[in-house]
Amino acid sequence: MGEIANFVAYIYAPAVLVTPLGALSIIVSACLAHFLLNERIQKMGIVGCVSCIVGSVVIVIHAPQEHTPSSVQDIWTLATQPAFLVYVVATLSAVLALVLHFEPHYGQTNILVYLGICSLMGSLTVVSIKAIGIAIKLTLDGMSQIAYPQTWFFLTVAVICVITQLIYLNKALDTFNATLVSPVYYVMFTTLTIIASVIMFKDWSGQNAGSIASEICGFITVLSGTIILHVTREQEPPPPPVGTCRTHHPPSPFWQGKGRNSKL
Incomplete structure (x- = not known):
C-alpha cells in the first residue's frame, strides 16, 4: 500500500518533493521499533528524527509546482532533449564500468560499487515510473495512452531498472552491514533522482534562487538527519556461541581415571 501511494505521489508531485520525503x-x-520491538532510540537518534522533520517541512514549503504533460509524446519530448540524453549516456556508461570493471575487483570491499549501480539505475527508474503514472492518469481521464509505443518503452525501462536495482541491492545487503547500506543508499539514490528529475522535467524552472537554495538546504538537513539516525542506532549484542556453558570443564583422559586399569 505504501509503494502504491508513493507511485501515485509521483503522478501529482515533482520528484524533487516526493523523493526526499521518503525519509519520513x-x-x-x-518509532514503531521503539514501541513494538523495544528498541531504544538514543538522544542523537531523536536529533536525527527532528532534523528529518524540519528538512521535510522546508522542502514542502518551497516545493515547485508540478507541470503535468498532456500526453506521453510530451514526456518523450522531455526524455529526448539533449541534456537528459547526456545524463542517460553518462549513467549507463558509469553502470557498465561499475559492473564490468569495478565489481569483480572491488565489489566485496567497497560499498559504493553496488550502491552506485543501484542509485544510478534508480534515478532512471523514478523518471520512467513517473512517465508510466502520468500515462495511466491520462488514460483514466479518457485520453488513452496505451496505443503509443512510448508508453511501453517507459514500462520496459522501468522493469529492467527495477530488476537491476533488486539484484545489486541484495548483493550489497549480503556483503555489508544493513546499518551502513541504508543511509548511503538513501543519500546516493535521492541525490541522483533529484538530478535526473530536474534535468528531464525541469522542476526548478520558474523558481527563484531563494526557493531553490531553501530546497537544497532542506534536502541536506534530511540527509543529515537520516545519517545521524542510522549511525546512532543501538546495536544488538551478539548471541552467545552455541553449546557454551559457564561451568564447562574438559573431560579427563581415560588413562587418568582411578581403578584397577588406571595404569593402562
Missing part, C-alpha cells in the same frame, strides 16, 4: 518512513520505522 525512516522516522515511522524508528
Whole structure:
C-alpha cells in the first residue's frame, strides 16, 4: 500500500518533493521499533528524527509546482532533449564500468560499487515510473495512452531498472552491514533522482534562487538527519556461541581415571 501511494505521489508531485520525503518512513520505522520491538532510540537518534522533520517541512514549503504533460509524446519530448540524453549516456556508461570493471575487483570491499549501480539505475527508474503514472492518469481521464509505443518503452525501462536495482541491492545487503547500506543508499539514490528529475522535467524552472537554495538546504538537513539516525542506532549484542556453558570443564583422559586399569 505504501509503494502504491508513493507511485501515485509521483503522478501529482515533482520528484524533487516526493523523493526526499521518503525519509519520513525512516522516522515511522524508528518509532514503531521503539514501541513494538523495544528498541531504544538514543538522544542523537531523536536529533536525527527532528532534523528529518524540519528538512521535510522546508522542502514542502518551497516545493515547485508540478507541470503535468498532456500526453506521453510530451514526456518523450522531455526524455529526448539533449541534456537528459547526456545524463542517460553518462549513467549507463558509469553502470557498465561499475559492473564490468569495478565489481569483480572491488565489489566485496567497497560499498559504493553496488550502491552506485543501484542509485544510478534508480534515478532512471523514478523518471520512467513517473512517465508510466502520468500515462495511466491520462488514460483514466479518457485520453488513452496505451496505443503509443512510448508508453511501453517507459514500462520496459522501468522493469529492467527495477530488476537491476533488486539484484545489486541484495548483493550489497549480503556483503555489508544493513546499518551502513541504508543511509548511503538513501543519500546516493535521492541525490541522483533529484538530478535526473530536474534535468528531464525541469522542476526548478520558474523558481527563484531563494526557493531553490531553501530546497537544497532542506534536502541536506534530511540527509543529515537520516545519517545521524542510522549511525546512532543501538546495536544488538551478539548471541552467545552455541553449546557454551559457564561451568564447562574438559573431560579427563581415560588413562587418568582411578581403578584397577588406571595404569593402562
